[in-house]
Amino acid sequence: MTFELLLFIVVAAVAIFSAAFMLVSRNAVHSALFLVVNLLCVAFFYLMLSAPFLAMVQITVYAGAIMVLFMFVIMLLGSERLGGGTAKYGWLAGGAIALTTIFLVVVFVAVVQGQIGALEPQPQPPQARFVHAVANAPAVDIYLNNQRVAADLSYGQSTALQRLLPGDYNLLIFEACTLEERGLCPNPLEIGAAPLVALPLSLAPDSTAAYLVAGTPTDLRLLNVPLDLTPPADENTFRLTVVHALPAYGEVNFIQQDLADAARSTVLAANLAFGEASAPLTLRRDTYDFLFENLGNRLVALRDYSARARTHELLILSAAPVPVVEGAPSLRIDYIRPSAPSAAHEYGSPQQIGIEMLTTYLLPFQLVALLLLATMVGAIMLTREEVIRRERQRLVVSPAIKRINRAIPINVTASSTEKVLPSGEAEPSAD
Amino acid sequence: MQPPTVATEYFVVLSAVLFIMGVLGVLVRRNAIMIFMSVELMLNAANLALVAFARQWGNAGGQLTVFFVITIAAAEVAVGLALIVAIFRTKKSIDIDELNAMQG
Numbered sequence: 001m002t003f004e005l006l007l008f009i010v011v012a013a014v015a016i017f018s019a020a021f022m023l024v025s026r027n028a029v030h031s032a033l034f035l036v037v038n039l040l041c042v043a044f045f046y047l048m049l050s051a052p053f054l055a056m057v058q059i060t061v062y063a064g065a066i067m068v069l070f071m072f073v074i075m076l077l078g079s080e081r082l083g084g085g086t087a088k089y090g091w092l093a094g095g096a097i098a099l100t101t102i103f104l105v106v107v108f109v110a111v112v113q114g115q116i117g118a119l120e121p122q123p124q125p126p127q128a129r130f131v132h133a134v135a136n137a138p139a140v141d142i143y144l145n146n147q148r149v150a151a152d153l154s155y156g157q158s159t160a161l162q163r164l165l166p167g168d169y170n171l172l173i174f175e176a177c178t179l180e181e182r183g184l185c186p187n188p189l190e191i192g193a194a195p196l197v198a199l200p201l202s203l204a205p206d207s208t209a210a211y212l213v214a215g216t217p218t219d220l221r222l223l224n225v226p227l228d229l230t231p232p233a234d235e236n237t238f239r240l241t242v243v244h245a246l247p248a249y250g251e252v253n254f255i256q257q258d259l260a261d262a263a264r265s266t267v268l269a270a271n272l273a274f275g276e277a278s279a280p281l282t283l284r285r286d287t288y289d290f291l292f293e294n295l296g297n298r299l300v301a302l303r304d305y306s307a308r309a310r311t312h313e314l315l316i317l318s319a320a321p322v323p324v325v326e327g328a329p330s331l332r333i334d335y336i337r338p339s340a341p342s343a344a345h346e347y348g349s350p351q352q353i354g355i356e357m358l359t360t361y362l363l364p365f366q367l368v369a370l371l372l373l374a375t376m377v378g379a380i381m382l383t384r385e386e387v388i389r390r391e392r393q394r395l396v397v398s399p400a401i402k403r404i405n406r407a408i409p410i411n412v413t414a415s416s417t418e419k420v421l422p423s424g425e426a427e428p429s430a431d
Numbered sequence: 432m433q434p435p436t437v438a439t440e441y442f443v444v445l446s447a448v449l450f451i452m453g454v455l456g457v458l459v460r461r462n463a464i465m466i467f468m469s470v471e472l473m474l475n476a477a478n479l480a481l482v483a484f485a486r487q488w489g490n491a492g493g494q495l496t497v498f499f500v501i502t503i504a505a506a507e508v509a510v511g512l513a514l515i516v517a518i519f520r521t522k523k524s525i526d527i528d529e530l531n532a533m534q535g
Binding site for chain 2: 020057093
């Protein structure tokens with residue numbers, strides 16, 4: 001038996017006993033305090049179930065605010081002492097116990113037979129982004145089958161991460177429309193335009209990748225660079241993947257330079273051939289000087305490189321577009337650095353809950369806010385003095401109700417009632 | 432996410448036990464405030480099951496649902512206690528067996 005299981009059993013026993021004491025206690029204040037103990041036990045279970053945010057909400061809202069409200073009303077009505085009076089429906093207790101026992105047995109059987117532990121999390125849909133990294137190539141539209149995933153993507157531009165359905169696709173790259181009026185652009189699939197290139201693309205569930213259109217304008221390639229957006233072990237780091245997308249060029253090294261002391265420079269990724277991506281590098285958030293080199297030749301240097309924490313950065317070695325001039329070298333080496341997506345947050349963390357609440361669950365969130373507003377107004381209206389006085393008058397005049405009223409034994413002692421109800425003293429004429 | 436050390440089944444059974452205690456409280460006790468507290472107990476039991484299943488599936492939707500349930504429970508308590516106060520001031524009692532003015 002692990003320590004955690006032992007802890008669970010102890011706290012579960014406390015929760016069940018506090019609930020039982022809450023039910024049998026004859027004093028409402030004691031009942032409320034036992035309920036607080038029970039709510040704190042449930043908050044502890046939330047912590048065990050990796051829901052720290054909910055545990056804190058449970059303590060502040062439930063064990064704090066709601067229970068204070070209960071205590072306030074118990075004290076206000078002076079109904080600490082319960083019981084007394086005749087139990088009209090005493091036979092209900094036996095039936096309730098029998099029914100709940102049956103329910104408990106059914107739940108036990110369902111849990112034992114249902115094999116809840118075998119349930120697996122659903123696979124996440126694949127995510128993909130597209131980057132244009134071909135110098136001197138026109139802007140492109142990218143289609144997956146007949147779904148457009150990138151529109152008018154020119155050199156150096158990239159799309160955001162998109163959730164797609166898993167499966168095998170036919171990736172089609174078309175030259176983007178150059179008309180001034182975008183609305184007049186025809187759908188290339190409908191007019192049967194010839195794609196620049198058509199490639200098969202397979203998207204697996206749970207995968208995240210950047211797809212780079214690389215190569216030369218006449219020989220387009222698609223490079224698959226996997227992205228790692230799982231929560232990082234250290235919050236103060238970022239991930240970096242270096243991609244060699246410079247066509248017709250030999251192997252390159254990616255070096256972290258130390259400008260003060262050249263001997264302390266380190267090679268982060270060695271011998272990257274065209275189309276290769278380095279393994280994701282995990283770097284602390286800092287300012288770096290990087291250098292791409294090829295056989296000792298300096299290709300391109302990046303000074304004062306820094307990135308946000310928790311992102312997965314891409315650094316793509318590529319050629320910059322240059323106008324073709326006779327006699328001049330038509331290649332200028334450059335790099336592309338697309339905006340980087342942030343890693344996901346830990347399951348159940350306040351950040352994840354906050355992001356979910358303000359994206360997927362924004363509408364329920366707003367509705368709940370509206371409901372709370374309505375509740376506030378409703379609670380104030382219900383306890384307004386004249387509403388209650390009118391009700392009391394109505395009760396007095398109705399003969400049927402008068403008959404019932406006579407039969408009612410007053411549950412709460414009169415002395416405590418008068419003490420806590422100053423309104424009744426101030427307006428004796430109302431009675 | 433670490434593999435769970437306490438199986439989801441235990442949490443579900445515990446939540447069923449707590450829920451039943453809440454049901455018993457609602458059915459057996461006659462004080463309106465006690466009934467309200469028992470309803471809170473039932474809501475909590477349901478929340479516990481939701482959080483346990485959310486962990487099992489690795490889906491934060493269950494936790495969000497619990498957050499909304501807590502919010503709505505707060506609203507429900509505010510209105511319910513206002514009703515109890517209003518009833519007490521008109522009838523001088525919060526015993527639900529006596530709130531039978533609707534039976535004609």
